[in-house]
Amino acid sequence: MAVTRKTRSDLAASVGLTDADLIAMYRTVALARAVDERIWILNRAGRIPFVISGQGHEGAQVGLAWPLERKKDWIAPFYRSIATCLAFGMTAQDILMAQYAKASDPSSGGRQMPGHYGNAENNLLSLSSPVATQMLHAVGIALAAKIRRTGQVALTSMGEGSSNQGDVHEGLNFAAIHRLPFILVVENNGYAISVPTSKQLALENVADRAAGYGIPGVIVDGSDVLACYRASKTAVDRARRGDGPTLIEAKVIRLTAHSSDDQQTKYRPEHELAELRTHDALPRFRDELRDAAVLTDEIETGIAAEIKAEVDAATEHAEHEPDPDPSTAMRWVFAEDWPSEMPPAWGLGGHRAAAGGNHGTAGEGHGTADEGHGAAGSEGGGR
Numbered sequence: 001m002a003v004t005r006k007t008r009s010d011l012a013a014s015v016g017l018t019d020a021d022l023i024a025m026y027r028t029v030a031l032a033r034a035v036d037e038r039i040w041i042l043n044r045a046g047r048i049p050f051v052i053s054g055q056g057h058e059g060a061q062v063g064l065a066w067p068l069e070r071k072k073d074w075i076a077p078f079y080r081s082i083a084t085c086l087a088f089g090m091t092a093q094d095i096l097m098a099q100y101a102k103a104s105d106p107s108s109g110g111r112q113m114p115g116h117y118g119n120a121e122n123n124l125l126s127l128s129s130p131v132a133t134q135m136l137h138a139v140g141i142a143l144a145a146k147i148r149r150t151g152q153v154a155l156t157s158m159g160e161g162s163s164n165q166g167d168v169h170e171g172l173n174f175a176a177i178h179r180l181p182f183i184l185v186v187e188n189n190g191y192a193i194s195v196p197t198s199k200q201l202a203l204e205n206v207a208d209r210a211a212g213y214g215i216p217g218v219i220v221d222g223s224d225v226l227a228c229y230r231a232s233k234t235a236v237d238r239a240r241r242g243d244g245p246t247l248i249e250a251k252v253i254r255l256t257a258h259s260s261d262d263q264q265t266k267y268r269p270e271h272e273l274a275e276l277r278t279h280d281a282l283p284r285f286r287d288e289l290r291d292a293a294v295l296t297d298e299i300e301t302g303i304a305a306e307i308k309a310e311v312d313a314a315t316e317h318a319e320h321e322p323d324p325d326p327s328t329a330m331r332w333v334f335a336e337d338w339p340s341e342m343p344p345a346w347g348l349g350g351h352r353a354a355a356g357g358n359h360g361t362a363g364e365g366h367g368t369a370d371e372g373h374g375a376a377g378s379e380g381g382g383r
């Protein structure tokens with residue numbers, strides 16, 4: 001990467017970061033946009049089947065993910081979370097491999113629906129298609145972190161429409177009662193597919209609901225990357241101190257249709273679409289960093305060239321990787337090998353006996369899966 005400057009501008013100092021941090025954040029926002037735009041081109045060219053886009057959410061996602069510690073904390077993302085995943089350790093190539101559903105796609109080996117990213121080695125939970133189900137998974141991770149005293153924080157993100165699901169109430173209530181190290185991010189883009197916010201909730205802000213759980217509810221401008229960073233840093237610090245969860249609502253924009261199967265001009269007025277770009281975090285962050293003399297022409301040009309090369313190389317790689325072998329389709333549908341016969345460091349407690357009992361059942365499932373394996377031979381599978 002072109003940036004080696006160790007200087008600290010007033011802007012960086014104001015958020016407790018370095019200029020290099022700010023440039024890395026900008027690069028991640030710009031990379032997410034470039035990957036997203038490439039995915040749409042590939043879809044229109046008939047190379048990949050379906051796009052669900054993060055355009056308009058990237059600045060908020062990068063600012064909110066940044067204070068979490070990679071490979072220690074956990075994030076349960078949603079389908080618009082390309083920038084979140086990139087900020088947390090996935091690469092442009094990882095994203096493209098999922099879009100192409102290749103055998104070596106690290107998200108799922110081509111099993112998941114496009115846009116369902118996940119990456120075990122970077123503590124990014126694989127997502128489920130029913131919206132908001134990741135809420136309970138993330139709260140469960142936070143509970144485990146508290147029981148094991150690992151100091152980890154779990155964050156999950158979702159749209160404002162999804163935040164009306166029952167799982168969210170259960171999760172927030174439980175997390176608040178037990179003061180879990182948990183953060184719920186609601187990326188409010190004003191629509192759930194074609195349904196505007198006014199038809200999704202009877203109050204203006206999702207964050208106002210936090211009071212009902214006795215936790216902080218924070219509203220943040222999703223086009224302001226550093227405001228998102230500050231809100232998340234406060235929530236992460238609070239969670240690590242053992243003071244419990246925070247609900248952060250980021251007001252973002254959806255620059256594209258809901259997905260490549262949607263036509264938003266059918267339900268969004270022309271004037272609304274015309275002024276959307278004035279709320280885009282990418283040019284705003286670029287201008288902010290240029291005004292602070294953190295981003296220079298030279299650095300910006302260097303980043304643009306690096307991103308283009310990275311996205312081109314990722315596309316080229318994904319294009320030429322093999323598709324999954326159809327005979328392996330049943331792989332990873334059922335539990336396969338028990339990860340280890342050794343109990344984990346925190347012990348299995350009373351669960352060991354139950355696990356032994358379940359093992360028999362899982363073993364039957366195994367048999368089926370193993371037959372699939374046998375047919376598959378050795379296959380380059382996902383992580």
Ligand SMILES: Cc1ncc(C[n+]2csc(CCOP(=O)(O)OP(=O)(O)O)c2C)c(N)n1
Pocket residue numbers: 080129130131158159160161162163189191192193258
């Ligand atoms: C439980 C469930 N109901 C419905 C759907 C279909 N669906 C997929 S995305 C979506 C809209 C969600 O809107 P929002 O939460 O605001 O997120 P956005 O897409 O706007 O980012 C719906 C209804 C689903 N996947 N799961």
Ligand SMILES: [Mg+2]
Pocket residue numbers: 159160161187188189190191192193
């Ligand atoms: Mg929405």
